[in-house]
Amino acid sequence: MIIAPRIRGFICLTAHPQGCEQNVVNQINYVKSKGAIAGPKRVLVIGASTGFGLASRITSAFGSDASTIGVYFEKPPAPGKTASPGWYNTAAFEAKAQEAGLYAKSINGDAFSDEIKQKTLDLIKADLGQIDLVIYSLASPRRTHPKTGVVYNSVLKPIGQGFTNKTVDFHTGVVTDISIQPANEEEIENTVAVMGGEDWGFWIEDLKAAGLLAEGATTVAYSYIGPSVTEAVYRKGTIGRAKDDLEATAFHITEKLKDLNGKAYVSVNKALVTQASSAIPVIPLYISLLYKVMKAKGTHEGCIEQIQRLFQDRLYTGAAIPTDEKGRIRVDDLEMDAATQAEVAELWAGISTESLPELGDLAGYKHDFLNLFGFDVAGVDYEAETNEMVEVPGLV
Ligand code: NAI
Numbered sequence: 339m340i341i342a343p344r345i346r347g348f349i350c351l352t353a354h355p356q357g358c359e360q361n362v363v364n365q366i367n368y369v370k371s372k373g374a375i376a377g378p379k380r381v382l383v384i385g386a387s388t389g390f391g392l393a394s395r396i397t398s399a400f401g402s403d404a405s406t407i408g409v410y411f412e413k414p415p416a417p418g419k420t421a422s423p424g425w426y427n428t429a430a431f432e433a434k435a436q437e438a439g440l441y442a443k444s445i446n447g448d449a450f451s452d453e454i455k456q457k458t459l460d461l462i463k464a465d466l467g468q469i470d471l472v473i474y475s476l477a478s479p480r481r482t483h484p485k486t487g488v489v490y491n492s493v494l495k496p497i498g499q500g501f502t503n504k505t506v507d508f509h510t511g512v513v514t515d516i517s518i519q520p521a522n523e524e525e526i527e528n529t530v531a532v533m534g535g536e537d538w539g540f541w542i543e544d545l546k547a548a549g550l551l552a553e554g555a556t557t558v559a560y561s562y563i564g565p566s567v568t569e570a571v572y573r574k575g576t577i578g579r580a581k582d583d584l585e586a587t588a589f590h591i592t593e594k595l596k597d598l599n600g601k602a603y604v605s606v607n608k609a610l611v612t613q614a615s616s617a618i619p620v621i622p623l624y625i626s627l628l629y630k631v632m633k634a635k636g637t638h639e640g641c642i643e644q645i646q647r648l649f650q651d652r653l654y655t656g657a658a659i660p661t662d663e664k665g666r667i668r669v670d671d672l673e674m675d676a677a678t679q680a681e682v683a684e685l686w687a688g689i690s691t692e693s694l695p696e697l698g699d700l701a702g703y704k705h706d707f708l709n710l711f712g713f714d715v716a717g718v719d720y721e722a723e724t725n726e727m728v729e730v731p732g733l734v
């Protein structure tokens with residue numbers, strides 16, 4: 339079939355196999371260009387098919403020759419219907435990894451469930467024995483609790499008081515004010531249940547109980563802080579409560595890993611266009627201004643640059659891992675640079691539908707959004723017939 343984007347709000351219903359493959363190849367080439375990392379050899383990535391998780395898997399495999407197991411939740415293709423992009427990303431990654439002689443297998447299903455955890459434990463036991471690094475990179479709007487069956491839905495709302503600020507419809511470029519009512523207690527709890535640290539803790543407990551964590555095992559989950567313009571809806575809102583919980587969980591996990599000399603970290607990453615972030619109000623407008631400033635300064639990074647740097651310059655330098663006063667690894671340093679933030683704040687004050695094309699990088703935002711689904715990728719022939727029925731080579 340000939341595959342074109344079919345966009346509905348924050349998602350695209352189609353994905354392009356060759357575009358997704360090319361994105362993966364570009365990321366692999368980037369990691370290789372940065373040289374070898376004295377990193378982990380056996381890596382489990384939970385949320386491995388897109389965004390920061392995919393970048394973590396690619397960096398592990400092509401930076402330090404790691405065997406990788408990926409867990410993700412993606413829609414397989416059906417005749418005449420494309421798969422979701424993470425399916426095609428994984429197919430491309432596993433083909434390239436296996437070509438390079440690297441072990442790469444994956445499990446498609448609900449990582450919050452006990453069933454998928456057990457399936458993953460069984461695979462590790464059978465194939466790798468133990469794991470050196472566990473990356474936890476899930477982004478999901480809901481979670482079915484494995485012990486109680488309760489379904490939690492997350493919300494993106496401020497806490498305590500309502501909030502009004504600018505936002506953009508990134509498809510049309512129209513900037514409007516958005517007002518969001520504050521969350522109630524139940525909504526806060528639900529969001530923490532979905533995006534907080536409980537599930538990360540469950541994974542590590544299960545892996546440890548089964549004897550599948552190696553001596554000195556490390557686990558890393560991803561967080562975000564961001565600037566004052568997004569604070570009400572992000573860091574001081576419901577999702578921020580979940581991130582507080584995730585960050586606190588790192589300390590609890592580290593306690594539990596003491597006898598293995600293991601350690602849990604949270605890495606605070608940069609704001610980037612992913613499927614998860616494009617659904618958050620205000621953030622896409624902030625990102626389009628941030629991109630403009632960081633590209634002009636030459637400090638812009640995507641997921642792969644962020645994670646390659648996390649591995650090479652933070653986690654695996656051979657020296658102590660640098661953290662902030664709250665124990666967090668920071669690779670959002672270039673985003674949070676004072677001069678960068680001052681420029682973004684100044685642009686923010688003057689932003690409108692009319693000024694956005696000049697002041698912001700809306701084109702860069704749209705390009706990255708299409709890229710998530712394998713569209714607008716250089717070197718791909720979108721007029722050509724393409725086979726949507728792609729298999730994932732290492733799917734268990
Ligand atoms: P993403 O949407 O690109 O990736 C989410 C991953 O989770 C995918 O692999 C997806 O298949 C998987 N997933 C979702 N629900 C699942 C389920 N029930 N079972 C198994 N797999 C499931 O998201 P992104 O942006 O890479 O987010 C990853 C982490 O990074 C999140 O914790 C996010 O908050 C954090 N982060 C994101 C930033 C951004 O600007 N995008 C900035 C800083 C941190």
Ligand code: NA
Pocket residue numbers: 385386387388389390391392475476477
């Ligand atoms: Na991810």
